[in-house]
Amino acid sequence: MRFDIVTLFPALFEGYLGEGLLNKAIKNELVDIHRHDLRDFAPDSVHRPVDDKPFGGGPGMLIQVEPTVKCVEAVQAMSPMPARKILLTPGGKRFDQRMAEEFATDQRLILLCGRYEGFDQRVTDIWQPEEISIGDFVLNGGEVAAMVIIEAVIRLIPGVLGDQQSNIDDSFSQGNRLLEFPQYTRPREFRGHTVPDVLTGGDHGAIAKWRAEQSRLRTQARRSDLLVESENDIKNPNA
Ligand code: ADE
Numbered sequence: 654m655r656f657d658i659v660t661l662f663p664a665l666f667e668g669y670l671g672e673g674l675l676n677k678a679i680k681n682e683l684v685d686i687h688r689h690d691l692r693d694f695a696p697d698s699v700h701r702p703v704d705d706k707p708f709g710g711g712p713g714m715l716i717q718v719e720p721t722v723k724c725v726e727a728v729q730a731m732s733p734m735p736a737r738k739i740l741l742t743p744g745g746k747r748f749d750q751r752m753a754e755e756f757a758t759d760q761r762l763i764l765l766c767g768r769y770e771g772f773d774q775r776v777t778d779i780w781q782p783e784e785i786s787i788g789d790f791v792l793n794g795g796e797v798a799a800m801v802i803i804e805a806v807i808r809l810i811p812g813v814l815g816d817q818q819s820n821i822d823d824s825f826s827q828g829n830r831l832l833e834f835p836q837y838t839r840p841r842e843f844r845g846h847t848v849p850d851v852l853t854g855g856d857h858g859a860i861a862k863w864r865a866e867q868s869r870l871r872t873q874a875r876r877s878d879l880l881v882e883s884e885n886d887i888k889n890p891n892a
């Protein structure tokens with residue numbers, strides 16, 4: 654799968670691309686990530702400004718339509734692969750696991766990261782991306798949001814995780830819309846806190862039952878909205 658990241662700060666991704674699962678997926682040619690500097694499309698190639706004051710007044714600066722549209726069009730043309738076009742903004746549709754599952758079936762994502770007060774509206778009008786937010790809070794820019802999306806999507810690409818089962822067990826994954834049950838490893842006792850007996854008893858049926866119950870209790874306590882969603886899923890699996 655190919656990702657194209659369009660940003661004013663390509664260097665922000667350096668450490669991120671060089672570590673962990675993502676780095677391994679790149680080395681194994683399961684994912685291919687390209688970064689593009691929006692300033693390369695600034696009309697003034699000396700000072701390279703790409704922002705200006707909003708018409709009508711107001712605080713901050715906006716990223717201009719001309720360099721942005723020229724940049725994303727050039728990026729799109731760099732590969733014949735069809736691309737899903739995404740603009741990261743706190744005003745977008747909220748990203749979730751279902752969206753990650755859908756994006757993971759695409760061949761290519763172009764992720765356009767905003768800064769300042771965002772983009773001139775004509776970027777969306779002309780380029781027609783999907784506007785996506787990673788949550789109801791405001792970041793300094795879309796770069797971290799792009800990393801979140803990449804992170805959630807690449808885990809779902811076959812071969813990226815060693816053990817595909819962990820995808821299915823994860824909270825929010827297709828097979829499980831509830832929160833994950835608690836897990837323990839050695840030692841069996843630490844500062845008087847012991848591992849629940851059921852997990853060390855070897856009865857796999859009892860373990861599965863305990864885990865399902867713990868998932869339900871945890872979800873009830875922390876995210877009761879998910880229980881409602883999960884019940885709707887069971888009643889109406891193709892919705
Ligand atoms: N840019 C700034 N805040 C954001 C958010 N919450 N989601 C996506 N992009 C953003």
